Amino acid sequence: MDFLNLFVIVPVLTMIGILFTKELKGARLVSAVGMGIQLVLAIFLVFYYLSVRGAGNLHEMILTTDYSWFPSLNIHYFIGVDGIAVAMIALTAIVIFAGVFASWEMEYLSREFFISLILLSTGVFGFFISLDLFTMFLFYELAVIPMYLLIGIWGSGPKEASAMKLTLMLMAGSALLLVGILGIYYHSAPNGGPYTFNILAISKIHIPLAAQRFFFPLTFVGFGILGALFPLHTWSPSGHASAPTAVSMLHAGVLMKLGAYGCFRVAIFLMPQAATQMAWIFIILTSISVVYGAFGAIMQKDLKFINAYSSVSHVGLILFALLMMNKIAMDGAILQMISHGLMTALFFALIGMIYGRTHTRDIREMGGLMKVIPFLGVMYMIAGFASLGLPGFSGFVAEMTIFVGAFKHSDLFHRVASVVVVSSIVITAVYILRVVGKLLLGPVQKEAHLHLKGASWYEKLSTTSLLIAIVGIGVLPLWLSDTILNSLQPIMEKLVAYLH
Amino acid sequence: MMDFKYILLMRHELLLVLVAVIILIFDFLTDREKKNRLIPFSIYLFAGAMLVSFFPVKPGVLFGGSFQGNALTDFFKDILNLALLIVFMQSEGYLRKEENREKIAEYFVLLILTLVGMDYMVSSGDFLTFYVGLETASIPLAGLVAYDKFKSRSAEGGVKLILLSALSSGVLLFGLSLVYGATGSIYFSDIAKHITASPLIILGFIFFLSGMGFKISLVPFHLWTADVYEGAPMSITAYLSVVSKGAAVFILTIILYKVFKNITGLWETALYALAILTMTVGNLFAIRQNNIKRFLAFSSIAQAGFILVGIMGTGSLGMTSIVYFILIYVFTNLGAFGVASAIFNASGVETISGYNGLYKTNPRLSLIMMLSLFSLAGIPPVAGFFGKFFMFTSAGSKGYFILILIGVLNATISLYYYLMVVKAMFINKNDHPVPYFRSPNFLRFSLLLCSIALVFIGFAGGIFEYIMSVSHVLF
Numbered sequence: 001m002d003f004l005n006l007f008v009i010v011p012v013l014t015m016i017g018i019l020f021t022k023e024l025k026g027a028r029l030v031s032a033v034g035m036g037i038q039l040v041l042a043i044f045l046v047f048y049y050l051s052v053r054g055a056g057n058l059h060e061m062i063l064t065t066d067y068s069w070f071p072s073l074n075i076h077y078f079i080g081v082d083g084i085a086v087a088m089i090a091l092t093a094i095v096i097f098a099g100v101f102a103s104w105e106m107e108y109l110s111r112e113f114f115i116s117l118i119l120l121s122t123g124v125f126g127f128f129i130s131l132d133l134f135t136m137f138l139f140y141e142l143a144v145i146p147m148y149l150l151i152g153i154w155g156s157g158p159k160e161a162s163a164m165k166l167t168l169m170l171m172a173g174s175a176l177l178l179v180g181i182l183g184i185y186y187h188s189a190p191n192g193g194p195y196t197f198n199i200l201a202i203s204k205i206h207i208p209l210a211a212q213r214f215f216f217p218l219t220f221v222g223f224g225i226l227g228a229l230f231p232l233h234t235w236s237p238s239g240h241a242s243a244p245t246a247v248s249m250l251h252a253g254v255l256m257k258l259g260a261y262g263c264f265r266v267a268i269f270l271m272p273q274a275a276t277q278m279a280w281i282f283i284i285l286t287s288i289s290v291v292y293g294a295f296g297a298i299m300q301k302d303l304k305f306i307n308a309y310s311s312v313s314h315v316g317l318i319l320f321a322l323l324m325m326n327k328i329a330m331d332g333a334i335l336q337m338i339s340h341g342l343m344t345a346l347f348f349a350l351i352g353m354i355y356g357r358t359h360t361r362d363i364r365e366m367g368g369l370m371k372v373i374p375f376l377g378v379m380y381m382i383a384g385f386a387s388l389g390l391p392g393f394s395g396f397v398a399e400m401t402i403f404v405g406a407f408k409h410s411d412l413f414h415r416v417a418s419v420v421v422v423s424s425i426v427i428t429a430v431y432i433l434r435v436v437g438k439l440l441l442g443p444v445q446k447e448a449h450l451h452l453k454g455a456s457w458y459e460k461l462s463t464t465s466l467l468i469a470i471v472g473i474g475v476l477p478l479w480l481s482d483t484i485l486n487s488l489q490p491i492m493e494k495l496v497a498y499l500h
Numbered sequence: 501m502m503d504f505k506y507i508l509l510m511r512h513e514l515l516l517v518l519v520a521v522i523i524l525i526f527d528f529l530t531d532r533e534k535k536n537r538l539i540p541f542s543i544y545l546f547a548g549a550m551l552v553s554f555f556p557v558k559p560g561v562l563f564g565g566s567f568q569g570n571a572l573t574d575f576f577k578d579i580l581n582l583a584l585l586i587v588f589m590q591s592e593g594y595l596r597k598e599e600n601r602e603k604i605a606e607y608f609v610l611l612i613l614t615l616v617g618m619d620y621m622v623s624s625g626d627f628l629t630f631y632v633g634l635e636t637a638s639i640p641l642a643g644l645v646a647y648d649k650f651k652s653r654s655a656e657g658g659v660k661l662i663l664l665s666a667l668s669s670g671v672l673l674f675g676l677s678l679v680y681g682a683t684g685s686i687y688f689s690d691i692a693k694h695i696t697a698s699p700l701i702i703l704g705f706i707f708f709l710s711g712m713g714f715k716i717s718l719v720p721f722h723l724w725t726a727d728v729y730e731g732a733p734m735s736i737t738a739y740l741s742v743v744s745k746g747a748a749v750f751i752l753t754i755i756l757y758k759v760f761k762n763i764t765g766l767w768e769t770a771l772y773a774l775a776i777l778t779m780t781v782g783n784l785f786a787i788r789q790n791n792i793k794r795f796l797a798f799s800s801i802a803q804a805g806f807i808l809v810g811i812m813g814t815g816s817l818g819m820t821s822i823v824y825f826i827l828i829y830v831f832t833n834l835g836a837f838g839v840a841s842a843i844f845n846a847s848g849v850e851t852i853s854g855y856n857g858l859y860k861t862n863p864r865l866s867l868i869m870m871l872s873l874f875s876l877a878g879i880p881p882v883a884g885f886f887g888k889f890f891m892f893t894s895a896g897s898k899g900y901f902i903l904i905l906i907g908v909l910n911a912t913i914s915l916y917y918y919l920m921v922v923k924a925m926f927i928n929k930n931d932h933p934v935p936y937f938r939s940p941n942f943l944r945f946s947l948l949l950c951s952i953a954l955v956f957i958g959f960a961g962g963i964f965e966y967i968m969s970v971s972h973v974l975f
Contacts, residue, residue, distance in 0.1 A: 141879060
């Protein structure tokens with residue numbers, strides 16, 4: 001089945017299509033159609049996956065396709081998905097679809113903008129379908145580099161500096177990653193035979209502990225930088241704040257999850273023994289991420305900075321949950337990836353739309369917007385509630401699952417870490433409610449803000465598509481959760497052997 | 501049919517000499533006013549010769565082992581031919597200038613003759629052929645660097661090159677004489693059997709490596725590079741940084757693998773240190789450059805450092821990754837130099853700050869420059885990513901993971917300065933950017949060729965596999 005290839009082919013065709021358009025109108029139309037097709041494909045993939053699993057297909061990965069690329073090094077273009085990848089692909093498709101509509105009025109160099117944006121998404125889709133470390137690394141770097149142009153050209157504020165900082169830090173991460181991948185490769189044949197980059201094949205063998213100890217931290221930190229692991233998170237606030245709306249959405253919504261997904265799929269899955277031994281270091285770091293990010297968000301006055309710090313906190317929670325190394329927490333981690341991806345994309349979309357009207361992102365200069373722009377106001381409030389983890393939204397399901405998983409550990413270290421991390425819920429409530437109160441309620445602060453334009457159709461489409469997904473997961477969490485739990489089985493079997 | 505075999509095996513070299521002679525005769529027959537006709541004539545003639553030399557010939561050995569022809573050397577000579585063809589195509593605008601009219605033929609002939617020297621060097625099976633080839637390649641280069649008669653910098657570059665090249669050749673030759681004294685032979689295959697870690701041989705090897713270090717401009721033997729690159733005409737700089745360096749790296753690798761096989765541990769230690777120094781110093785100096793030629797000069801020093809990382813690998817993987825890297829490097833660097841020389845010829849701008857706002861006026865050139873720079877930095881999907889990845893894979897085969905780590909961190913640093921150029925072209929504002937211009941057709945064609953190659957080489961896995969299959973010949 002070559003069906004999965006479409007997830008790379010469609011964006012590439014879309015980019016080529018944009019080349020033939022003249023200006024904004026054509027470019028956005030082609031992008032919308034292309035990403036619309038992509039969304040339909042993703043939804044189809046979800047249902048296909050469910051039906052296949054329902055029919056009793058218990059293969060670890062489905063829809064696998066394998067082409068030999070560099071036979072002498074045993075490098076393959078090997079793709080396939082399990083439930084987790086399917087969920088991530090669906091997330092990406094929704095966010096990029098919403099992102100195209102959020103950039104509907106991108107006048108400046110519009111063709112180049114949409115091409116870069118879709119190139120970025122190509123990298124992300126490719127990353128999630130890859131089962132070969134080489135292919136995966138290629139797509140990973142492909143996703144990072146358009147960011148420079150997207151932020152540098154279309155960003156705001158100190159965009160050149162933020163773009164450079166972000167790119168260099170992420171590329172430094174991928175540098176560590178490259179060493180990690182090569183290390184895994186050269187230890188993938190302990191009993192002789194050709195080395196391999198194939199993730200499934202490597203997961204079946206045992207990499208020597210000494211090698212794991214050396215390469216696990218490199219790989220974990222390499223991916224962790226993209227997941228804003230403290231203290232390497234500093235690219236994230238400035239980068240997100242300077243990026244144009246759609247890029248912030250895609251970056252906080254999906255790209256940071258790439259880091260977490262990589263930590264899970266490569267670092268922990270392939271080197272479980274070192275992972276269990278070294279988890280404590282990273283548990284400390286992620287706990288700091290969670291609390292520090294939340295406190296950071298309280299102190300900020302710029303809407304985008306608030307959300308960027310909140311992302312540091314939430315993605316920290318994902319990494320924290322992964323390091324808890326049990327099925328429930330990991331399930332929660334994956335749920336949180338999707339939930340936070342949708343939520344933060346919604347936030348950034350709304351911030352972009354509000355900024356486009358008020359021309360300020362400083363919360364002290366705004367107020368009472370609920371009366372002026374009710375649609376966006378209500379949306380913002382809902383996004384806030386989802387972020388707080390209110391029942392009925394995806395955030396509740398995800399965080400609840402994570403904490404239940406975390407408290408399964410009864411030793412002192414894990415208990416303390418869990419308690420510290422749980423306290424972030426309260427801090428989150430503080431900054432969310434504060435922003436909602438300042439921004440939406442109370443009197444209107446500025447004369448000019450009394451007559452803002454209401455939401456247009458494309459803004460409604462963009463935000464609603466995200467909201468539907470958030471509520472969908474919140475109300476019907478079980479099918480998603482079950483899909484993930486099934487796919488967690490192989491990794492749990494590996495981990496259990498080393499946990500005690 | 502003994503003679504025929506000679507012609508066939510040395511077809512690259514002999515064809516080049518033939519082309520050079522024909523160009524000289526044509527020059528003699530052309531009126532002074534019509535000298536410009538030499539440009540297309542020479543390019544087509546050279547392209548024809550290149551196509552003829554593509555035809556495969558059975559491998560063989562000549563002159564009792566002094567000259568070796570096999571699929572690997574043939575392939576490498578084809579790469580060099582292609583690179584020179586691109587350089588020729590990119591010099592069109594420069595050669596059409598009034599001041600160069602009388603010396604067009606010299607330009608082509610000298611360049612072709614240096615290539616003959618390099619081809620002999622690539623095919624050499626003993627140190628004598630190697631050395632003669634190396635010198636044949638070096639001396640005309642000094643003339644080419646000083647080609648700009650009315651620029652004192654050009655003359656300065658020429659003098660620097662000839663003096664340092666003579667000095668380094670002396671050092672190299674001294675090293676070779678020590679090795680000869682210790683082993684009693686100049687043939688690679690004979691020497692290889694008698695190499696031991698005796699002090700004399702180690703001393704000889706150190707001199708040899710230092711001499712080669714000058715030619716490849718490894719740190720700390722790199723000091724001539726920036727001045728010479730800056731003084732020389734743009735296309736000569738391109739030639740120096742791609743063809744000349746590529747050929748020297750290739751033969752160095754062969755000599756290390758074949759001749760100094762018995763003291764592998766020793767030369768690996770030396771290269772380990774040189775690689776780290778070369779990458780780091782090249783990178784740190786590149787950050788501070790504003791002249792595009794000096795910038796590319798230091799960037800090419802850093803690239804040489806990455807190549808050394810690749811040499812550290814095991815036999816055929818190391819060889820393959822190096823040839824593959826050089827192949828990609830040809831298109832990458834010539835793409836960057838092509839854009840730079842197009843801009844220089846049209847507007848005289850050769851500073852990075854002069855590129856500000858270039859995308860507004862010359863979007864295609866900016867895109868090609870960006871592709872080339874990303875390829876230099878090793879960003880997918882451009883070919884440079886694959887080249888660099890296999891370089892590091894090669895070093896990994898012997899477990900040099902710390903070296904790889906230093907290498908990839910250096911690649912990240914290099915990304916910074918490559919992005920600074922991208923930033924100048926795409927992001928920086930400029931009230932008076934370089935106005936729109938149309939480059940000569942040959943140049944446009946060469947840039948098209950480079951960009952197509954950059955986008956597609958990596959995805960065609962067959963190229964890498966082909967090099968892998970031919971480099972097995974060596975081991």
